[in-house]
Amino acid sequence: MTAAPRVYLSRRLGRAADIGRMLEGGGSEIRPGPVAADPKVATRFGPDEIARYFRDVDALVVGSGETISAEVIAGAPRLRTVCCYYIGTEAIDLDACTAAGVIVGYGAVPDNYLGVAEAIVMLSTALLKEVPAKHAALRGGGWGVADAGRMVAGSTIGMIGLGNVGRALARRLAGWDCRLLGYDPYVPPADAAAQGVALVDLETLLRSSDIVSVQASLTAETHHLIGARELALMRPDAYLVNTARGPLVDEAALRGALDDGRIAGAGLDVWEEEPTPADNPLRTHPRVIATGHNIGHLRRSTTGWSRPRWRIPCDRCAASRRSTCAIPPRCPPGGGAWPPSPPRRASRSDRHAPRCRGTSRRARPRNSPSTAV
Secondary structure, three states: OOOOOEEEEOOOOOOHHHHHHHHHHOOOEEEEOOOOOOOOOOEEOOHHHHHHHOOOOOEEEEOOOEEEOHHHHHOOOOOOEEEEOOOOOOOEOHHHHHHHOOEEEEOOOHHHHHHHHHHHHHHHHHHHOOHHHHHHHHHOOOOOOOOOOOOOOOOEEEEEOOOHHHHHHHHHHOOOOOEEEEEOOOOOHHHHHHOOOEEOOHHHHHHHOOEEEEOOOOOOOOOOOEOHHHHHHOOOOOEEEEOOOHHHEOHHHHHHHHHOOOOOEEEEOOOOOOOOOOOOHHHOOOOEEEOOOOOOOOHHHHHOOOOOOOOOEOHHHOOOOOOEOOEOOEOOOOOOOOOOOOOOOOOHHHHOOOOOOOOOOOOOOOOOHHHOO
8 A cells, every 4th residue: 555645844834724634635644844933034954853854755845934955855865846835946955956856846826926016016106106205204294295206107117027926017017108128038028028028138127217126036146136236227216126035136235326316216025134134224214115025915825725806817818808817827727717716607708718728837947037026
C-alpha cells in the first residue's frame, strides 16, 4: 500500500486551515509548521527544526517570511516540490532546488495582485493630487497648499514590469486617458500593445513618466534597479511608486533625491529592511506616502478563501468580453469564472459566446522583471 504524501504546511498562511483540509481530503498527511514567535521577523530553520519538520516530507507549502535554504533542501531527501502563494522566490534557494530536482511553484491569488494594482492606482492618484501636502496642511491648522496638484488624465504612467500586476494596472488605467509606458525586456512588444502599453527602454521611461511604478521581482539582476543614476533621469515633478520589493530601490539614493527636490515624491509599501527601522527618515518624510508591505492586502484574502463578487476577464478572451476565468491567462476547460455561478438557463448570447480552451503560460526566464508582485 502506497504511503500518503506528507506535506509541510506553514502556519504563517492566513488560510492554512482551509488548505490543510483540502490536502487531507486529497489523501495527504499534514505536518504543521512552527508558530512564528514574531510574525514580522523572518523564520530561518536551524538543524533541529530541519530534522523535526522536513526530514520525511514530500512537499512544502510555505508562507511569507519562511526561508527555504540549501540546508532545508538537503535535509529533506524525499522533497519533490515547494509551493508558495505569493509572488517572488527570493526566500527560496532556487539553485539548491534545481540541483535536487525539486520543483518550485509560486504565484499570488487574484486578490493579491489585483489588490496591488488597485493600490498603485490609488497611490498614483494621491501623489498627483498632492494629497499628502493637503492632508498635512489641514492637520496643522492650515487650509490651502501652494501646489494643488494635477490631473491623472493626460499624464504618463511608466510601469517597470508587465506581469500580473502590470497587466492588471494597465486594465485599470485604460479609461483614465493617460499614456502607458512599459519596460520589461522579457515581454514582446505585441503583448504589451495588446494591454495598451508602449514598450520603451528604461531610460526613456524614466525621463518621460509622471509616475514611475516599480512592479518587478527581486533578483540579482534587479537589485537596486532604481538607484542614484535612475532617479537623476526622472523629472523633478515626477513620483516613484514601489509596491514590489524594497531592495529594488536604493533607499539612501531615494532619500537624497527627495531631500534635494530632484523628484516630487514617492509612494512606498516595501522596504530594504522589513520591518523598516523606526528611525528610517522615509517613514515620516513629508513627500512620502508610507505603508508597511500591506497596501494590497484585503480582509477576505487573509482570513479565508476569497469569494470575490467581481469576475476577472481572461486575457486570451478579452476580445470577446464574454468569457472570464479565475487566474488570467489560464481558464478552466470551456471557459468559466471563479467563483462559479449557480447553474442557470443559457441565454442566446451565451450559446454563441466564444469558448476559452485554457492555455498554459509560456515559460519565462527566472529573472524576468515581469514576474512581479
